[in-house]
Amino acid sequence: MRANSDDAGYAVSLCRIVLLAVIGILLCVAVVEHPQDRLVAQLVSYHRVLVLLGQHLSIVASASALAILTAVPAGVLLTRPRFRAWTPRLIGLARIGQAVPGLAVIALSVGLLGVGTMTAILAMGLCSLLPILNNTLTGINAVDPALLAAAHGMGVAPRHVLTRVELPLALAMIMAGIRSAVTINIGAAVLAAFVGGGGLGELIITGNTISRVQVMVLGAALPMLMALAADAVFDMIDHGMKL
Template sequence: MGVIETLGAALSYLFSHFDTFLGLLQEHLTLVLVSVVLAIIVAVPLGIAATRNEHVKRMVLGIGNVAQTIPTLAIIALVFPLLGLGFLPSLVGLFAYALLPILTNTVTGLENVDESTVAAARGMGMTENQILRKIKLPLALPVIFAGIRTSAVLNVGTAYLAFFIGGGGLGVWVITGISLFNTPQLLAGAIPGALLAISLDSLFALLERHLGNDTLQEQSVATG
């Protein structure tokens, strides 16, 4: 079967099972977005704390690096005995996998802010919290968002493994298609995942530009 015929068969399979596809896509997207949002909520404050205390920095980055070296299937295997099957253990595994890129980029972005800009803000009488909110975070935003975009794209692929612990998602079609040598089913699950990764990356890039414009305007007002 040629490439065109294979893609046509995959498209035909998708549309003939479209209701199932929408359910799997919703599960997949929910796993990715919720895990990345939770990772942002945890990793950004941890990154800020790490830049203020060298001991905290070593501890946080050390734990993050160790967590990232553990294979995804191993994380799922560790979570399964504690939380069982379903959405929650899948979410925990994806959350753990999304932490490190956001954490390391937050630390890197904040530490690379030009010291002369910070010194000028201190000279104007700004407190450390004001400097963080009005100077450091706006300047570090592109680097932090690079970590968020990396986590989102990685988790789109990682979420396929949620199938093994009953987490649903597009992995249901991909893993089943591999097991049954059903190439149209496999591609019907894999291609939308690739398009989803591209779409999320573009969405976060747009959000970064929007927030960047707003925060830089605030910064220019703050620094006079």
């Protein structure tokens, strides 16, 4: 049975998401209905904001999916007994990789692959892969060896030790990694606009180029609201997992 406090947490998160969406819509309406001048009116419309929002979401979703689908299996593989000895060294390597700034990764990808949406998605996927990998390795490594021994002793097949013991116990860590990866991606997707990837960053660039604060604020606020909403979504998932 679900505890009452989790029900409340669920509702609070849902309210947060709705509130953030309302703020975002109000901001769009304010800019589109009351542009500061003709130039802004020309450049910002509901349609354009929706298109950029859609692009932003799809870049974030693609990059996050890419990161999750590579990092989690890689983390599982690298914690198998055969590779176990390497795990501490790999965590160290992931740590070095995480020190590389996101903008540098995007810039390196541009230098090697040229501009475009694919470049942005690949670079963001690469950046956000490391926190997930790191947490998967750490989470599985932190499982008490006594539990594994007990599972083996009870005759649980090695495959089921992974799916019924290790992964469920590491799930909270893995989810935390995915949460930070998605947050990183929402911010990094703003930079995608510079490399021709589209997304809400275009509003910031446009606003800065024509020096119209209104457009810049809209471009800055929407990704921020999106990041906060994503945080609330992950809170909901966390509450759901505690059933």
